[in-house]
Every structure is written in C-alpha cells, then in structure tokens.
Amino acid sequence: MMEYIGATGVPVKLEAVPVEGGIDFHFILSFAIDADPSGNTQNGKFSPYWADTLTPESVAAMKKSHPNVKALTSLSGWSLGDKVLRWYTPDDTQQWISNAFSSLSSMAQQYHLDGIDIDYENFPRHNSSFAYCIGELITLLKNQSVISVATIAPYHKTIAPYIELFENYGDVIDFVNYQFYTDKVRKPKSYVEAFKIRAGQFDKEKLLPSYEVNGRGIQGDAFFDALSLLEENGFGVNGVMIFSADASSSNDYYYERKSQDFLLNSTVSV
Numbered sequence: 001m002m003e004y005i006g007a008t009g010v011p012v013k014l015e016a017v018p019v020e021g022g023i024d025f026h027f028i029l030s031f032a033i034d035a036d037p038s039g040n041t042q043n044g045k046f047s048p049y050w051a052d053t054l055t056p057e058s059v060a061a062m063k064k065s066h067p068n069v070k071a072l073t074s075l076s077g078w079s080l081g082d083k084v085l086r087w088y089t090p091d092d093t094q095q096w097i098s099n100a101f102s103s104l105s106s107m108a109q110q111y112h113l114d115g116i117d118i119d120y121e122n123f124p125r126h127n128s129s130f131a132y133c134i135g136e137l138i139t140l141l142k143n144q145s146v147i148s149v150a151t152i153a154p155y156h157k158t159i160a161p162y163i164e165l166f167e168n169y170g171d172v173i174d175f176v177n178y179q180f181y182t183d184k185v186r187k188p189k190s191y192v193e194a195f196k197i198r199a200g201q202f203d204k205e206k207l208l209p210s211y212e213v214n215g216r217g218i219q220g221d222a223f224f225d226a227l228s229l230l231e232e233n234g235f236g237v238n239g240v241m242i243f244s245a246d247a248s249s250s251n252d253y254y255y256e257r258k259s260q261d262f263l264l265n266s267t268v269s270v
C-alpha cells in the first residue's frame with residue numbers, strides 16, 4: 001500500500017489509518033519541498049511541509065506498533081501555499097545533489113523515513129537536469145543506506161521526464177505511483193486500457209493502480225472492479241496507491257480497508 005498523507009493541512013493522524021499485517025504499508029508524508037515558506041527555491045535544501053500532527057514521535061510509534069509500516073516523504077508536490085512548484089535546472093547540479101542528500105538525510109533520521117517519492121509536477125522547457133539530479137540523488141541515498149525505498153509519481157503531462165528518469169535509473173526505483181485519476185478514466189474497462197499504456201512506458205511489475213478519494217477518475221467500488229479486471233487480464237496487482245488519507249477520514253478509510261482486503265486476498269490466491 002501507498003498512502004499519501006498530510007498535504008492539505010487538516011490535522012490527520014497516522015494511527016487513525018487502518019493498517020493490516022502482511023502487506024508493506026507505506027505512508028508518504030506530503031510534502032518535502034526545496035523552498036522556504038514563501039516558495040523561494042533553496043538549491044536542494046528540502047524542508048518538511050506536511051501537517052504538523054505528523055511528528056517524528058508519531059512516525060516512530062506507528063512503525064513500532066506496525067512493523068510492516070514504512071515512512072516515505074514525497075518531494076515537491078503541486079504547490080506551496082498559492083505558489084506553483086516546478087523543477088528548475090540548478091546552476092550547479094553537484095551542489096544541488098549534495099544539498100538534497102544532506103537535507104533529506106537529516107529529515108530521514110529525524111522522521112524515521114525509509115524512502116522518498118518523487119512528485120515534481122511542473123517542468124520547464126529545458127528539463128534534462130531532472131532525470132540526472134533525481135536519479136543520482138536516489139542512487140546516493142540508497143548507496144549510503146539512508147533510504148531503502150524509492151518511488152515516482154508521474155501523471156499524463158509529466159510522462160516524458162519520468163520516462164527518462166526510469167530508463168536511466170529504473171534499478172533504484174521500486175514502484176511507480178502513476179496518478180491514474182488524472183487520465184480521467186471512469187470505467188473498469190478503460191482503466192485497464194490506461195494501465196496497459198502506462199505499463200508499456202514503465203514496468204508493469206512496479207506500476208501500481210491508484211485512486212483519488214473524493215476526486216477525479218474512477219470512483220467508488222468500480223475501482224475494485226477495475227482491480228479484478230486487471231488480474232483477469234494478466235496484470236498482477238502488486239499494490240495500490242491512494243491519495244489521500246486527508247480525505248479518507250470522512251469515509252472511515254473505506255478505500256484503504258478494501259484495498260488491503262483485495263491485496264491480501266490476491267496474495268492468498270497466488
């Protein structure tokens with residue numbers, strides 16, 4: 001499981017989210033941003049901007065009570081306040097990588113993080129530094145055993161830079177949290193078609209179906225019909241990404257419960 005949490009500012013709590021044993025459950029603290037509170041970029045120095053209810057102590061407690069829980073932070077996201085965030089080409093890529101490595105290492109230690117997710121959503125025209133900087137950053141964080149998990153979160157408009165990243169650094173990328181809800185497919189059959197397309201662009205074993213709670217794309221139990229249809233079409237459902245816990249508290253985490261049920265059922269059936 002992949003669960004984004006903390007992006008909207010509501011006082012969401014990790015322990016409110018139902019977590020089953022037997023599945024790796026990744027909480028993705030949203031977001032760590034290379035910017036000061038006014039949105040000025042900091043040359044790779046990332047700071048935490050998730051809900052302040054998600055404290056280091058609460059992460060430690062959740063991991064202690066649920067050994068299958070892992071904590072990640074997602075880099076960037078769409079915006080900070082009313083400022084839209086974008087990838088920018090650092091003047092000195094080595095300095096950017098080094099600053100990102102140090103700031104994320106401190107954050108990982110403070111918040112007991114196991115990994116990072118990459119969620120840059122806007123790119124300049126000349127974007128070739130993205131794959132290099134992010135790929136080298138993940139490689140270094142893994143090599144120095146700061147993190148053990150790395151995921152990426154492309155959507156239909158950001159496919160090109162993420163494909164470049166995946167082609168060059170796919171070995172260090174564990175899962176693709178593709179935002180299927182941005183493809184606006186609402187029926188199980190078209191969901192499977194969309195999955196096929198993205199599976200061809202990334203790696204079908206690493207690609208996870210995703211769901212936006214109270215959001216865009218497929219909604220309600222049709223999502224679970226889509227998961228079954230994926231399996232019937234020979235796509236193993238190796239996990240589910242949900243955006244986000246902030247919205248799920250209003251429906252008692254229905255999609256988290258049912259997704260874990262689905263994953264446990266399919267594990268049993270293998």
Ligand SMILES: *[C@@H]1O[C@H](CO)[C@@H](O)[C@H](O)[C@H]1NC(C)=O
Pocket residue numbers: 142143144145
């Ligand atoms: C880190 O990189 C060095 C040099 O390439 C390599 O020898 C070492 O095995 C790597 N360690 C890990 C944990 O990947």
Ligand SMILES: *[C@@H]1O[C@H](CO)[C@@H](O)[C@H](O)[C@H]1NC(C)=O
Pocket residue numbers: 224258259261262265
């Ligand atoms: C999991 O399996 C049980 C027992 O067969 C079934 O009742 C339930 O609907 C399944 N859950 C999902 C989400 O498929």
Ligand SMILES: CC(=O)N[C@H]1CO[C@H](CO)[C@@H](O)[C@@H]1O
Pocket residue numbers: 123124125126127128160161162164
């Ligand atoms: C290297 C890379 O990712 N280049 C892309 C930059 O963005 C344009 C569209 O905005 C793509 O067409 C390029 O492939």
